[in-house]
Amino acid sequence: MAGKIRQYFRDKKDDVQDYAGGSGVIGKLVLVLLVVYLLVAMVLGIIWSSEPDTFSVREHTRTLATSMDREPVTGFATTATMIHLAETLLDKPGGYISNDIFPPGLWLDNMPNWEYGVLVQLRDLSRALRKDISRSQSQSAEDPDLIIAEPQLHFDSESWAIPSTENEYRRSVNALKRYLNRMSDPQQPDAQFFARADNLSNWLADLETRLGSLSRTLSESVGKASVAEAMTNIDPEDPLSEAVGGDDVKTDWTKIDDVFYEARGSAWALLHIFRAIEVDFRKVLQDKNAMASVKQIIIELEGTQESMWSPVILNGSGFGMLANHSLTMAAYLSRANAAISDMRDLLSRG
Numbered sequence: 111m112a113g114k115i116r117q118y119f120r121d122k123k124d125d126v127q128d129y130a131g132g133s134g135v136i137g138k139l140v141l142v143l144l145v146v147y148l149l150v151a152m153v154l155g156i157i158w159s160s161e162p163d164t165f166s167v168r169e170h171t172r173t174l175a176t177s178m179d180r181e182p183v184t185g186f187a188t189t190a191t192m193i194h195l196a197e198t199l200l201d202k203p204g205g206y207i208s209n210d211i212f213p214p215g216l217w218l219d220n221m222p223n224w225e226y227g228v229l230v231q232l233r234d235l236s237r238a239l240r241k242d243i244s245r246s247q248s249q250s251a252e253d254p255d256l257i258i259a260e261p262q263l264h265f266d267s268e269s270w271a272i273p274s275t276e277n278e279y280r281r282s283v284n285a286l287k288r289y290l291n292r293m294s295d296p297q298q299p300d301a302q303f304f305a306r307a308d309n310l311s312n313w314l315a316d317l318e319t320r321l322g323s324l325s326r327t328l329s330e331s332v333g334k335a336s337v338a339e340a341m342t343n344i345d346p347e348d349p350l351s352e353a354v355g356g357d358d359v360k361t362d363w364t365k366i367d368d369v370f371y372e373a374r375g376s377a378w379a380l381l382h383i384f385r386a387i388e389v390d391f392r393k394v395l396q397d398k399n400a401m402a403s404v405k406q407i408i409i410e411l412e413g414t415q416e417s418m419w420s421p422v423i424l425n426g427s428g429f430g431m432l433a434n435h436s437l438t439m440a441a442y443l444s445r446a447n448a449a450i451s452d453m454r455d456l457l458s459r460g
Contacts, residue, residue: 161374167191167382168187174190178291184305191382205276230376231383232379236260238312240253240256324376331436370435388401400456410443
């Protein structure tokens with residue numbers, strides 16, 4: 111009997127050891143898979159963080175018109191560019207990342223901010239297209255496809271559940287494609303694109319405020335005195351009183367790269383939009399002697415897309431030893447904004 115009991119416990123001990131050995135193998139396998147997953151996610155994160163290259167608007171317009179067997183009528187370049195920008199947002203490496211809930215998209219913040227910058231410009235232009243450019247006068251009916259395209263681009267940019275952001279933006283792209291198809295079809299004269307000075311000026315007015323805000327936020331990377339607080343400290347009874355500034359307004363160091371990449375995304379989209387405007391609004395720009403302003407805007411926006419040689423966004427002081435990428439970007443956008451202001455002035459003249 112004692113021998114049987116000893117054998118029983120000996121067998122149990124062997125079973126426990128076998129189980130422990132099996133658990134150890136499973137644990138090692140899980141650890142290896144986790145390490146491989148993290149490495150793959152890291153490599154994908156680097157690839158997905160690469161910004162799309164610029165493209166030739168004229169070449170893209172010509173190729174698309176040929177594939178559709180249509181003539182590139184007025185408005186074709188601008189609409190085709192909007193479609194291509196939106197499709198790039200959705201189809202670039204990694205797809206649309208802003209609403210990702212799993213790594214590596216979940217870990218990335220530069221690309222989602224770049225996407226938001228592009229998205230803001232698409233939203234503003236789609237609103238101008240629906241509200242002004244596609245209508246002959248204030249009492250004209252809105253285009254049925256633009257009624258769909260414009261609000262779909264305003265859908266929540268971070269929605270991953272049903273409906274997903276990508277699906278809603280695809281609906282906008284499809285609506286823009288239908289509008290482009292009707293606009294370029296001589297048999298469907300109901301789709302219009304009025305390349306007038308007032309329509310362009312209205313959009314530029316909104317753009318001025320966008321770029322002004324971005325330039326201000328970028329320049330606050332090194333801290334700036336608050337104008338509002340300084341004005342409240344002026345003694346209205348004493349003309350010789352000196353304004354006393356309040357606390358400096360400074361972008362939080364964790365947000366500096368976010369602001370930079372939002373501005374870079376906006377500038378990338380605007381670069382192509384202005385190249386398209388140069389094509390579709392050529393007649394009015396020549397009549398108003400505003401073509402030089404457009405060229406200047408394009409040159410400044412091209413400067414914002416220079417290659418980044420630093421792995422991080424540097425934030426040196428204005429005249430310090432290290433570069434300040436935010437101030438460099440702000441300088442380009444401020445000069446572009448100044449050219450836009452000159453352009454609006456020219457367009458408003460008779």
